[in-house]
Amino acid sequence: MADLVESVLQKAAEKESKYKSIEVHKDIDLDIDAGNLLAVDPNPLDAKKLREKRDEYLISLARDNTQLLINRIWELPVERVEGTIVAKLPAPKTILPREKPIPKPKPETKWQQYAKLKGIQNKKKARKVWDDEIKDWRPTWGYQSRVNDELNEWVLEVPANADPYEDQFGKAKKAKTERVAKNELQRMRNIARASKLKVPGVGLTPTDTPSKDHLSKALTLAKKSTASVGKFTDSLPKEKPVKNTGKKRKFEPNVGDMSKEKSAQLDILSKMAKAGPTVNVTKAMKQHMLEEEQQRQKTNSERPKKAKSIKKSIKRKQGKDTKRGGGGKGKRRGRK
Amino acid sequence: MxxxxxxxxxxxxxKLSKYIGENIKLLIDRPDGTYCFRLHKDRVYYVMEETMKKAANISRENLVSFGTCFGKFTKSGKFRLHITALDFLAPYAKYKIWVKPSAEQQFLYGHHVMKSGLGRITENTPQYQGVIVYSMSDLPLGFGVAAKSTEDCRRVDPMTVVTFHQADIGEYIRSEDTLT
Structure with missing residues (x-):
């Protein structure tokens, strides 16, 4: 009997010795944040042990600290849920950074941008407004709202300056459809702009009184609206080339091939020289008059000294004249 | 740029050829280095390649000037020569007029040249030809347009304008802040 007791005690002692104590001593208390199940050990590491038995030391340190954390958890109020003991964690103390980035603000619509720029503040509209006529509340917009009254009217007034045979009901209905379409278009464009897609232009909307600018735009658009994108569209006689057709200007690179630039400029110069002097009528006439005058002077008083220089200038003049192809008959004389 | x-x-x-004719070639094709024309803020600058490359590092707003400003393009697309171009126009000028010392000041204050102030004029200058204006001591003073041809100049009376003023070196003081 005594043997049995001893053996049991021994086994218990052995079992006991396998487990370490739940009592852990630390010089400085651990910083425990039970809400996050986080324990921070401010005690310095034992440098000697760390060097000799690194892994064992670290494992034992981790075990002790975990034990302390679990001790703390056991101090918390516990309850039993479906046969499991559950501790109720307090609110976390440590502030952790958020996992995901802060959501970006919703992209503004065109109107919102404009309103912000101009400082326009939106007044919140009530969903329903009191209607004095029918003594009841009616929706501000949408089905059965006053906005749509015009469409539900059984009779409509014809404006004074309007065509009496014009369908006012049809007109109102059409205006409404256009408003809705415009709104839808703007909504789509807002979405397109928000998702950084290319926002398509509206093109040209028909107007009653198109301006000159509007017409010229319409003309260019119409010319381009063929299967060949206007490649074979004939232009009218004396039609001016269209400005600002959305073609981007392209310039030569600033620091490019300098020799090429130079040769291009020289090319332009030579072209200009070729196109060059047409007959300047006034100039030719003046020259002619001058020559006549000089001839008169010469006949009046013959000066032998000047004869040489005159001959020279004649030669030069003739050379020049043939080049220019300037008209004029008879003798030509210049003066140096 | x-x-x-x-x-x-x-x-x-x-526009340049009105003053220096085909001598533009000499500006483009220079033996002493590569020179080029560059447009910056609507102004045309005549600049050495190296200087241009260095100036290209400066942002557009901060770049005031580089090389020599020849003039600017107007909003209607025409070109207007500035007085700063005179240094390059004067040596290659085809038609010149010289003004008398008494008329020098008048011209430098921005007035046209009268017949009375006309010292000399290049022979065969046609009407409305771009001319460079010199003082009698051969100092370039500016440039303008011949209002009368050389032949007409002989006949007209002394108070007739013979050269329309376009630019003069007095502008360096008068319009200091617009010249670059």
Missing amino acids: RPLTEEETKTFFE
């Missing part, structure tokens, strides 16, 4: 387009080059050369 960018090179001139072909159209701009043509406009620019047409």
Whole structure:
């Protein structure tokens, strides 16, 4: 009997010795944040042990600290849920950074941008407004709202300056459809702009009184609206080339091939020289008059000294004249 | 800063050739280095390649000037020569007029040249030809347009304008802040 007791005690002692104590001593208390199940050990590491038995030391340190954390958890109020003991964690103390980035603000619509720029503040509209006529509340917009009254009217007034045979009901209905379409278009464009897609232009909307600018735009658009994108569209006689057709200007690179630039400029110069002097009528006439005058002077008083220089200038003049192809008959004389 | 387009080059050369004719070639094709024309803020600058490359590092707003400003393109696309171009126009000028010392000041204050102030004029200057104005001591004073041809100049009375003023070196003081 005594043997049995001893053996049991021994086994218990052995079992006991396998487990370490739940009592852990630390010089400085651990910083425990039970809400996050986080324990921070401010005690310095034992440098000697760390060097000799690194892994064992670290494992034992981790075990002790975990034990302390679990001790703390056991101090918390516990309850039993479906046969499991559950501790109720307090609110976390440590502030952790958020996992995901802060959501970006919703992209503004065109109107919102404009309103912000101009400082326009939106007044919140009530969903329903009191209607004095029918003594009841009616929706501000949408089905059965006053906005749509015009469409539900059984009779409509014809404006004074309007065509009496014009369908006012049809007109109102059409205006409404256009408003809705415009709104839808703007909504789509807002979405397109928000998702950084290319926002398509509206093109040209028909107007009653198109301006000159509007017409010229319409003309260019119409010319381009063929299967060949206007490649074979004939232009009218004396039609001016269209400005600002959305073609981007392209310039030569600033620091490019300098020799090429130079040769291009020289090319332009030579072209200009070729196109060059047409007959300047006034100039030719003046020259002619001058020559006549000089001839008169010469006949009046013959000066032998000047004869040489005159001959020279004649030669030069003739050379020049043939080049220019300037008209004029008879003798030509210049003066140096 | 960018090179001139072909159209701009043509406009620019047409204006330049009124004063120096085909001597523009000498400006483009220089033996002492590569020079080029660059457009910056609507102004045309005549600049050495190295200087241009260095100036290209400066942002557009901060770049005031580089090289020599020849003039500017107006909003209507025409080209207007500035007085700063005189240093390059004067040596290659085809037609010149010289003004008398008494008329020098009048011209430098921005007035036209009268017949009375006319010292000499290049022979065969046609009417409305671009001319460089010199003082009698051969100092370039500015440039303008001949209002009368050389032949007409002989006949007209002394108070007739013979050269329309376009630019003069007095502008360096008068319009200091617009010249670059």
